[in-house]
Amino acid sequence: GESVGLHLPTLSVQEGDNSIINCAYSNSASDYFIWYKQESGKGPQFIIDIRSNMDKRQGQRVTVLLNKTVKHLSLQIAATQPGDSAVYFCAENPGWNRDDKIIFGKGTRLHILP
Amino acid sequence: DAGVIQSPRHEVTEMGQEVTLRCKPISGHDYLFWYRQTMMRGLELLIYFNNNVPIDDSGMPEDRFSAKMPNASFSTLKIQPSEPRDSAVYFCASSEQGASGNEQFFGPGTRLTVL
Numbered sequence: 001g002e003s004v005g006l007h008l009p010t011l012s013v014q015e016g017d018n019s020i021i022n023c024a025y026s027n028s029a030s031d032y033f034i035w036y037k038q039e040s041g042k043g044p045q046f047i048i049d050i051r052s053n054m055d056k057r058q059g060q061r062v063t064v065l066l067n068k069t070v071k072h073l074s075l076q077i078a079a080t081q082p083g084d085s086a087v088y089f090c091a092e093n094p095g096w097n098r099d100d101k102i103i104f105g106k107g108t109r110l111h112i113l114p
Numbered sequence: 115d116a117g118v119i120q121s122p123r124h125e126v127t128e129m130g131q132e133v134t135l136r137c138k139p140i141s142g143h144d145y146l147f148w149y150r151q152t153m154m155r156g157l158e159l160l161i162y163f164n165n166n167v168p169i170d171d172s173g174m175p176e177d178r179f180s181a182k183m184p185n186a187s188f189s190t191l192k193i194q195p196s197e198p199r200d201s202a203v204y205f206c207a208s209s210e211q212g213a214s215g216n217e218q219f220f221g222p223g224t225r226l227t228v229l
Contacts, residue, residue, distance in 0.1 A: 034217075043118075043205050043220030044157070089157065100145060100212030101170055104157040 012111040019077040021108050023090035028071065032093035034102060035064060035075045039086045044104075047075070047088075077110075085112045118221035120206050126227045132194040135224045138187055139208030147218060148181055148191050149205040157205075163189065164212070196228045 013019045025033070031052040036044035050057045050064045050073075057064050063076040073090050087107040094103060119138040127133055139146045147162040161171040166183045174181070178197070183189040193200055203225050207218040 041222075043207070043223050044218075045220065046217040049217075100164065101147070101159050101162055102218070103159070104149075106156045 009106070010109045010111060012113055013080050014113045015080060015082060017080055019075075019080045019084065019110055021075045021077075021088050021090075021110065023073040023075075023105055025071050025073060025090070025092050025105075027092065027094050028068075030092040030094050032102075033064070033066060033073050034091045034093075035062075035073075036089045036091060036104070037086045038089065038107070044089060080110075080112055082112050082114075085110060118206055118208055118219050120204075120221035120224050122224060123222060124225045124227075126229065127196055128229050129197055130195045131228075132192065133196045133200075133226060133228075135191040135204050135206075135226070137189045137191070137206030137221060139189070139206070140219055141187065143208035143210050143219070145209045145212060145216075145218075146183060146189050147207040147209075148189070149207065149220075151203045151205060151223070152201075160191070193226075196226075198228045201226055201228050 011021060034049040035047040037047050038044045048059045048062050048064050050066050052068060055066055061078045065074045075088060077084055087109050089104050089107045091102040091104045118140055121136045125133060144165050148160040149157050150160055151157045158173055160173045161181045162169055163183045166186060179193055181191045203223045205220050205223045207220045209216045209218045
């Protein structure tokens, strides 16, 4: 189907280490991908995005990697901090007929160990 | 700008009652999205509008759900009659343009509990 899914529902990382959150997507026609962060009691917040014509994009402490061959997306967070504790969602724009909606994955909870 | 504004933040109602959720998008944003979030189903798109016109309502679960956008600064999501399985957090989001390449800004959500 066209769902976006995640390999790990919960990820525990030591403070200061790097975090890698993975996501698999099933629609090969998807041409735009986004990572969102959701803190407890708040709405999702945009982190970083990437288009299908790119393999990698970097932001502040975050990097998104896209492997279209295996339809895999990952979010890397460098030097993880307590404030990074949240649920992270990957999302895709299916690209059907220039559809403007995005489909969210189930989410991965990132837990920071002191 | 204050961001996307939703009201109420919490709503507790009894089964069978009508529920109306409200959203004020960010000024100048042409797109408005309504999502529902539950533990079981995650974040689901219910409906979205472009320039106040509903574009895709395929995510609306059933006829008990309806959404309107009478003007560029206001939208409502109505559930009538409400059922316990409608309990969820409902988010409104807005963006300047469509999905591809345009960040969606989410409101704080409305937590709905139907008893």
